[in-house]
Amino acid sequence: xxxxxxxxxxxxxxxxxxxxxxxxxxxxxxxxxxxxxNGAGKTTAMRILCGLSKPxxxxxxxxxxxxxxxxxxxxxxxxxxxxxxxxxxxxKVWENIRLYAGIYGMRPAEIKAKSAILLRQLEFxxxxxxxxxxxxxxxxxxxxxxxxxFHEPRIVFLDEPTGGVDPVTRRxxxxxxxxxxxxGITVFVTTHYMDEAEYCDRVSIMVDGRVEVLDxxxxxxxxxxxxxxxxxxxxxxRGTTRS
Amino acid sequence: xxxxxxxxxxxxxxxxxxxxxxxxxVLFPTLMMCLLPWAANLEVKEIHLGxxxxxxxxxxxxxxxxxxxxxxxxxxxFPESFxxxxxxxxxxxxxxxxxxxxxxxxxxxxGEGTRVFIAPNSVNGTKGELAAVYLSAILxxxxxxxxxxxxxxxPAPAVEVATxxxxxxxxxxxxxxxxxxxxxxxMLLCGFLPALNxxxxxxxxxxxxxxxxxxxxxxxxxxxxxxxxxxxFAVLTYSFLLAWLFYxxxxxxxxxxxxxxxxxxxFGIAGFGLIVSNHSATMQQAMFVMFFFIMIFVLMSGFFxxxxxxxxxxxxIAAFNPLNYFVxxxxxxxxxxxxxxxxxxxxxxxxxFAVIMNAWAVWSYRKSR
Numbered sequence: 001x002x003x004x005x006x007x008x009x010x011x012x013x014x015x016x017x018x019x020x021x022x023x024x025x026x027x028x029x030x031x032x033x034x035x036x037x038n039g040a041g042k043t044t045a046m047r048i049l050c051g052l053s054k055p056x057x058x059x060x061x062x063x064x065x066x067x068x069x070x071x072x073x074x075x076x077x078x079x080x081x082x083x084x085x086x087x088x089x090x091x092k093v094w095e096n097i098r099l100y101a102g103i104y105g106m107r108p109a110e111i112k113a114k115s116a117i118l119l120r121q122l123e124f125x126x127x128x129x130x131x132x133x134x135x136x137x138x139x140x141x142x143x144x145x146x147x148x149x150f151h152e153p154r155i156v157f158l159d160e161p162t163g164g165v166d167p168v169t170r171r172x173x174x175x176x177x178x179x180x181x182x183x184g185i186t187v188f189v190t191t192h193y194m195d196e197a198e199y200c201d202r203v204s205i206m207v208d209g210r211v212e213v214l215d216x217x218x219x220x221x222x223x224x225x226x227x228x229x230x231x232x233x234x235x236x237x238r239g240t241t242r243s
Numbered sequence: 244x245x246x247x248x249x250x251x252x253x254x255x256x257x258x259x260x261x262x263x264x265x266x267x268x269v270l271f272p273t274l275m276m277c278l279l280p281w282a283a284n285l286e287v288k289e290i291h292l293g294x295x296x297x298x299x300x301x302x303x304x305x306x307x308x309x310x311x312x313x314x315x316x317x318x319x320x321f322p323e324s325f326x327x328x329x330x331x332x333x334x335x336x337x338x339x340x341x342x343x344x345x346x347x348x349x350x351x352x353x354g355e356g357t358r359v360f361i362a363p364n365s366v367n368g369t370k371g372e373l374a375a376v377y378l379s380a381i382l383x384x385x386x387x388x389x390x391x392x393x394x395x396x397x398p399a400p401a402v403e404v405a406t407x408x409x410x411x412x413x414x415x416x417x418x419x420x421x422x423x424x425x426x427x428x429x430m431l432l433c434g435f436l437p438a439l440n441x442x443x444x445x446x447x448x449x450x451x452x453x454x455x456x457x458x459x460x461x462x463x464x465x466x467x468x469x470x471x472x473x474x475x476f477a478v479l480t481y482s483f484l485l486a487w488l489f490y491x492x493x494x495x496x497x498x499x500x501x502x503x504x505x506x507x508x509x510f511g512i513a514g515f516g517l518i519v520s521n522h523s524a525t526m527q528q529a530m531f532v533m534f535f536f537i538m539i540f541v542l543m544s545g546f547f548x549x550x551x552x553x554x555x556x557x558x559x560i561a562a563f564n565p566l567n568y569f570v571x572x573x574x575x576x577x578x579x580x581x582x583x584x585x586x587x588x589x590x591x592x593x594x595x596f597a598v599i600m601n602a603w604a605v606w607s608y609r610k611s612r
Contacts, residue, residue, distance in 0.1 A: 050455050052611050071611055072457050080455040084448030090260050091253065102249030103456045 001028045003155050003186045004049060009058035011044050018044040020209035021058065026155075026188060031181050033197045033217075034190040036206030037237050042190045043083075043159055045206070049188070050080050050157055063154045076104070079148035079156035079185075083163060087144050089133040093124070096132060097147055104151035118146055138169035142176060149180050156180065158189040162196070174199055194230040205233060207240050246458055250466030258470060264436070272428050272478050276485040279424050280417050290374045293320040293337040295328050300348025302389075309385050310341070315377045332364045339363040339374040351389060421492050422573040423546050425482045426508075430540065430566060433475040433509045435533055437516030440467055441608070442529045454610045464605045468513050475509035476502070495580030501573055503583065507593040508569045514600030521607040540566040565596045 004026035011019040019041045026032045036042045047053040049062050051071030060067045063077035087096045094115055101111040119125045122142060132140060141161055149156050158177075162170040174196065181187050189200070197203050197217060204214040213220060213236065217229055226232045258264055292310060296303050310316050320337055322328035331337035342360035350357040361378050365371035444450040453463065479502070486492045494501065516533065523529035543550070543557065544566035550558055561567050568589035575581035583590060 052451065052454055054611055072459075075455060075457040078455070080452065082448060082451050084451070086447070086449040086452035088253065088257070088449055089447070090257050095253070095256060099249055099253050100452075100456070103246050103453075103458055105245065 002026060003028045004032075004060070004062050004188065006049075006060040007058055009045065009048065009060050010056050011041075011048060011053065012056045017209050019048065019055075022206075022209075022211050024204055024211055024214055026186060027202075028154075028186055029181060029184050030201040031177060031187045031189065031199065033200030033203035034188060034206070035194075035197055035203055035233065036190075037240055040206040040240070041209040042206055046157055046159055046188070046190060050078060051075050077154045079151070079153040081141075081144050081148040081156070081158050081161055083160045087132045087140065087147065090131065092129050092131055093119075093135075093143060094128045096143070097150060100147050101150050106151060114150065118150070122146065138165045138172070141165065141169075141173060145173070145176055145180075149185055152183075153185060155186040155188055158187065160190055160192060162191070162193065167195075170196070194228065194233055197229040197233070203229070205236050207236055212236050212239075247462050247466055250458070250462065251469060254466060254470045258474075268432065268474060268478065269481075271432065272482050272485065275424060275428055276421070276482050277489060280421050280490060288315060290316050290370070290377070291319045291336060291338045292316040292374075292378075293322055293328050293331050293340045294318060295322055295325060295340065295342045297345045298343050298347040302348035302351055303343045306343065306382075306385055310378070310381055313377070313381050315374075329362075332362070335364075335366075337364065338370060339378060341378060351386075417490050418492050418578060419574065421486050421490055422494075422577040423544075423570050425479060425486070426544075426566060426569050426573050427541065427546070428478060428482060429475050429505065429509055429569075430512050430537065432478055433471050434512045434516045434537060435530075436474070437467060437471050437513045438519045438523075438529045438533045439516075439526060441517060441520035442523045442526055445524065446526060460605050460608050460610065464514075464517060464601065464608060467517055468510065468601070468604075471513040471516075472506075472509055475505065475513070479505050492577065494577040496576035496582060500576050500581070500583055500586075504569060504572045504586075504589065504593060507590075507597045508565060511565055511593060511597035511600045514597065514604045517604040518600065518607055521604065521609070540564055543567065544570050546570055565593060568592045568596075 002025040004024075006025075007023050009019060009022040010017065022041075022045060034042055034046065044053065048055050048067060049060055051062075051067050051074045055068055062074045065073035065077075067074050088099070091099065097115045097118070098108075098111050101114070102108070106114075115128075119128055124139070124143075127135065127139065132143070135143070145156075145158065145161060148158075162173050165173075170193070177187055177189070177199075189196075191197065200217065202214065202216050203220065204211045205220075206212065213223075213232075215223070220232050221227065221229065224232045224235050226235065294307050294310075296307065307318070311318055316339075320328070320331050322331060325340075325342060328337070328340050328342075332340060340360075340362040342362070344357060344359065347357050347359070359382065361375055363371035363375045363378075441450065444453070483498065483501075515536075519529050519532050519536075523532065543553075543561045543564050545561070546566070550561045550567060553561065572581070572586055572589045572593075575586060579585075
């Protein structure tokens with residue numbers, strides 16, 4: 001079953017076509033890597049799928065709803081973590097969890113119980129009353145991700161979630177992603193790190209606003225006779241006309 | 244509505260935890276109410292008067308004494324010539340000159356008319372104008388008294404104008420300015436803070452996270468408005484208290500009337516701040532736009548100069564100025580004891596202001612573009 005279907009999805013800003021007739025599907029429960037060089041149109045495409053940006057033409061169905069006509073239906077079933085991992089820095093950890101859970105209509109008692117479980121799983125019970133501002137970047141990212149899936153969305157969108165942290169922290173972050181995928185939540189993730197691309201079930205690579213290839217990392221490596229995703233990516237990025 | 248509770252909780256926590264905001268909310272009204280009523284004062288006293296007496300008669304002497312006794316003037320110079328007198332004006336030592344011509348007393352005694360010359364220094368227009376007005380009033384009194392004394396049998400049928408200043412008998416400035424300062428305060432706090440709020444969330448990126456949730460536009464804006472509403476009410480109450488403590492100024496009318504209108508005004512001005520915030524990309528931009536509008540609001544509000552003395556086109560613009568109505572209301576309640584029934588026009592104007600601003604605020608908040 002597909003949780004995301006796009007058909008000739010296009011977004012133009014003036015004469016610039018950021019996303020150019022993109023068509024693809026994302027299956028339920030998979031970890032879908034959305035790759036591309038800077039300026040290839042990944043973030044724009046992702047923002048359309050989240051209902052933050054309206055497509056110029058084409059169609060996208062996310063969690064069973066059209067993003068252009070019913071963005072608020074879509075928003076009820078998705079989680080989102082932006083590059084800026086937008087937690088409120090001047091709120092405490094538990095307050096951030098409570099706020100977002102509350103916004104998605106969870107009851108206070110339910111929020112309380114689930115927060116306790118979450119913080120135990122993260123081994124972060126000490127951090128409950130800390131201001132987010134005071135946390136190290138790695139923790140902020142883990143927390144932002146946990147908040148984004150707290151209301152059990154069908155899909156979670158991650159926009160370069162692991163920027164700026166060391167490989168060990170990144171690996172820990174991916175452990176969280178696997179756990180979430182095991183729960184049946186579809187993970188849609190953009191990344192710059194090609195080692196992360198290897199962790200995905202399937203990856204698409206965007207070049208100049210178009211989805212150039214879409215397959216599992218193994219198949220892609222076989223097709224381009226490459227030993228790593230890094231090589232696949234470089235091969236494709238050579239064709240880019242945007243810098 | 245359940246969502247609103249969580250949003251409000253968040254706003255209040257952020258406000259309380261802010262390093263500067265709670266201090267500002269207390270300090271700002273305190274400073275403004277303690278300082279400005281003394282500064283924003285247009286009462287003119289201690290006018291420095293120079294008299295060029297070319298007559299030196301008993302009558303010219305009497306006139307000079309009458310001026311001194313009025314309480315408005317202080318005689319600072321008796322220059323012998325007009326050019327010398329002007330030097331005093333140029334240097335700023337003299338505010339107004341009275342030139343008494345030769346044979347002034349003689350002419351008056353013979354019952355003939357005579358002319359004196361008044362030259363106010365109008366660098367400060369208000370002061371100069373008032374000095375001239377006060378001087379001519381005293382001159383008139385002087386001439387009427389003189390005429391009555393010289394012909395007791397048939398006094399000239401002089402028309403006397405008696406002025407009774409209602410509601411503020413002594414034309415004191417503080418009861419006039421203090422209520423207006425309260426309005427200023429509410430506008431600055433409840434206009435600027437919301438203006439910086441949403442744009443602040445844009446800068447930190449948190450607004451994206453909110454936009455990707457199913458929070459409704461209306462709920463979001465209500466979550467932003469209500470805290471400032473409460474801040475506005477707290478500040479208003481605090482300034483009532485300060486006005487009473489420091490200046491012994493209490494409204495003739497009801498506090499309830501002011502609160503009712505404040506409800507509408509703060510709702511409107513906070514909505515206005517949110518509109519600016521919605522349309523701005525950065526804090527600087529929001530600040531600049533707010534400054535621009537607030538300057539216009541203040542200067543066209545009747546705060547300093549009466550709207551009735553503005554040209555027609557300016558009055559037409561002032562009719563759209565919410566501050567103008569709220570100043571009128573607060574002054575009305577404080578000085579005249581006006582009730583809601585006396586102020587249907589401001590009530591209507593402020594209600595429409597509040598509705599329009601907030602409809603616009605909700606409309607201009609875009610969850611997607």
